[in-house]
Amino acid sequence: MEFTTKQIFTVLRTVKHPQQNKDIISLGMVQELTIEGNNVGFTLVFQSDADKMAEPIRKACVQALEKEFGDQIVIRGNIKLKYLKKEDDYSAMKGVKNIIAVASGKGGVGKSTVAVNLAVALANTGAKVALLDADIYGPSVPKMLNIEGERPQVVNENGQELIVPIEKYGLKTLSIGFFVNPDDALIWRGAMATGAIKQLLLQGKWGEIDYMVVDLPPGTGDIHLTIVQTVPVSGGIMVSTPQEMALADVKKAMSMFKQPTIKIPILGVVENMAWFTPEELPDNKYYLFGEGGAKKYAEENGLALLGQIPIVKGVMDGGEKGVPVAANPDSIMGKEFVKLAANVIEAVKKRNSELPPTQMVSITRK
Ligand SMILES: Nc1ncnc2c1ncn2[C@@H]1O[C@H](COP(=O)(O)OP(=O)(O)OP(=O)(O)O)[C@@H](O)[C@H]1O
Ligand SMILES: [Mg+2]
Numbered sequence: 001m002e003f004t005t006k007q008i009f010t011v012l013r014t015v016k017h018p019q020q021n022k023d024i025i026s027l028g029m030v031q032e033l034t035i036e037g038n039n040v041g042f043t044l045v046f047q048s049d050a051d052k053m054a055e056p057i058r059k060a061c062v063q064a065l066e067k068e069f070g071d072q073i074v075i076r077g078n079i080k081l082k083y084l085k086k087e088d089d090y091s092a093m094k095g096v097k098n099i100i101a102v103a104s105g106k107g108g109v110g111k112s113t114v115a116v117n118l119a120v121a122l123a124n125t126g127a128k129v130a131l132l133d134a135d136i137y138g139p140s141v142p143k144m145l146n147i148e149g150e151r152p153q154v155v156n157e158n159g160q161e162l163i164v165p166i167e168k169y170g171l172k173t174l175s176i177g178f179f180v181n182p183d184d185a186l187i188w189r190g191a192m193a194t195g196a197i198k199q200l201l202l203q204g205k206w207g208e209i210d211y212m213v214v215d216l217p218p219g220t221g222d223i224h225l226t227i228v229q230t231v232p233v234s235g236g237i238m239v240s241t242p243q244e245m246a247l248a249d250v251k252k253a254m255s256m257f258k259q260p261t262i263k264i265p266i267l268g269v270v271e272n273m274a275w276f277t278p279e280e281l282p283d284n285k286y287y288l289f290g291e292g293g294a295k296k297y298a299e300e301n302g303l304a305l306l307g308q309i310p311i312v313k314g315v316m317d318g319g320e321k322g323v324p325v326a327a328n329p330d331s332i333m334g335k336e337f338v339k340l341a342a343n344v345i346e347a348v349k350k351r352n353s354e355l356p357p358t359q360m361v362s363i364t365r366k
Contacts, residue, residue: 001037001072003038008035008065009030011065011068012024015057015061017053018056029045031044039078042079049085092202093204093231096231097209098210101237101264102213102214102215102216102239103236103237103239103253104238104239106218106244106250107217109273111215111239112135113144114307115141116144116145116324117324117333118341118344120169120326121329121334121340121341123170123171128207128209129170129172129210130172131171132212133174133175133176134200140215140319143177145169146323162203165206169324172204175200179196198226198230201227214233220252234264235266235348236266237344239270239272240272241272242273242293242294243290243293245271263358266303269298269306270308271305271309273288279332304343310332
């Protein structure tokens with residue numbers, strides 16, 4: 001007897017993927033059907049190799065076909081399984097204890113400056129620190145650490161290709177800027193950018209890390225979503241200038257962390273460009289944008305004010321020259337970052353004692 005495609009499909013329509021509650025034909029999971037006399041075979045296609053239903057569904061197919069056609073059909077051993085995506089390998093992140101995401105509502109408020117200097121100041125406490133430049137569209141970490149020309153090595157470890165982070169100021173760092181011309185990164189979109197960020201996270205040879213500081217792109221978007229879906233972020237830090245603190249953008253960025261499906265605790269806020277201090281008059285503070293705004297904002301929202309960073313020309317020069325001000329802990333600015341680092345360490349400790357570890361977010365897109 002020669003079976004027809006229709007006969008086989010009719011039977012397979014009775015087999016459902018229990019989690020998706022649809023039959024495997026409608027789901028397009030049955031492919032490469034071959035019929036040679038009573039010898040029938042096909043491939044079952046699964047989205048990911050973590051699909052626990054793969055074997056049960058294969059068995060269900062055999063059962064359904066044998067129930068219908070009895071020993072007229074030869075199907076055992078003829079159903080192949082194919083997976084479209086390999087499950088992510090998280091082993092490279094295993095030694096990373098705390099992941100701190102540095103975010104902001106608007107661009108240009110000093111996220112990267114705060115992230116880089118915080119990472120340097122944390123490393124100065126003796127902690128093992130990593131800095132991930134997640135700003136795929138405009139990476140600035142390589143320049144701020146004066147390691148623009150570096151090209152990380154790729155090594156093979158237990159069958160996994162790992163990227164060796166660049167070490168500078170006692171911290172390990174990776175940025176897309178090491179791999180592409182920053183001007184080219186600007187035009188990256190969607191899958192390419194999210195793929196790149198996943199690779200930096202999951203294929204970084206990080207080793208043991210106490211704090212991984214992540215410098216995010218401004219606002220909210222695909223990169224943010226990818227990160228919270230890829231690794232368990234312990235907490236977020238919001239950077240804002242005094243005049244932008246109360247604006248809707250900050251609220252929006254905060255609510256991203258607080259979403260019920262994401263639920264990343266906010267460790268606190270950092271007020272950048274809080275006041276102006278001329279280098280020659282280090283004790284003078286000029287509040288160009290008003291005083292106390294951030295403190296009030298933090299209090300009203302039940303958040304910790306982790307740090308206040310003045311505007312000092314040295315910060316900008318440091319960024320330009322690739323010598324972060326925090327590398328000199330005794331300078332006016334260096335001192336502020338020493339304080340910030342101590343507060344962040346405290347905030348992480350508090351968070352870890354009060355809350356369970358962050359769960360990785362799984363968001364299914366329609
Ligand atoms: N406290 C400060 N004092 C003086 N200059 C500062 C200070 N903070 C940041 N800057 C300068 O402001 C500019 C923007 O800072 P930075 O790149 O850190 O912002 P960002 O929020 O990361 O920007 P983007 O949204 O583009 O990533 C830089 O030139 C930086 O040197
Ligand atoms: Mg930046």
